[in-house]
Amino acid sequence: MHEMWCGADTSGEPVWHVLTPDKTSTLCGVEKEEESPRRDTTDRHCFTCMKSFQDRELVAEDPLYAELAATQFLATADPRG
Template sequence: MHKMWCGAVASAEPVWHVLATDESVTLCGLEKREECEEQVQTDKLCYRCMTTLQTEMAPEA
């Protein structure tokens, strides 16, 4: 199971990322920083994380 983390991208908008297994980086390569102290209200997802997750979850041919 993968965990989600809300971090900012270059535009500084909060975006939900998927954490890698060791939880220190995201699937798109962003280094995880401290958890947000406030609740973040966004439904935006990191496209690169979601694409990588989809590839990882696909059944092997």
């Protein structure tokens, strides 16, 4: 289960992120700090977190999706590392 955390986007505006299971950072890679005092003023969500969460849920539910996601990753990965 994932929790939401209100942090900031790159412009400093409040935005809801999805926390990693260990609750130390977000799915988009932002380290968790104090929650924004303006958390009640936004209903904006981090697109990157939401996309990552959706992909994780689809992989968990559908093994074929996991295979497709891995194939796409391998096709776009830099062979030089």
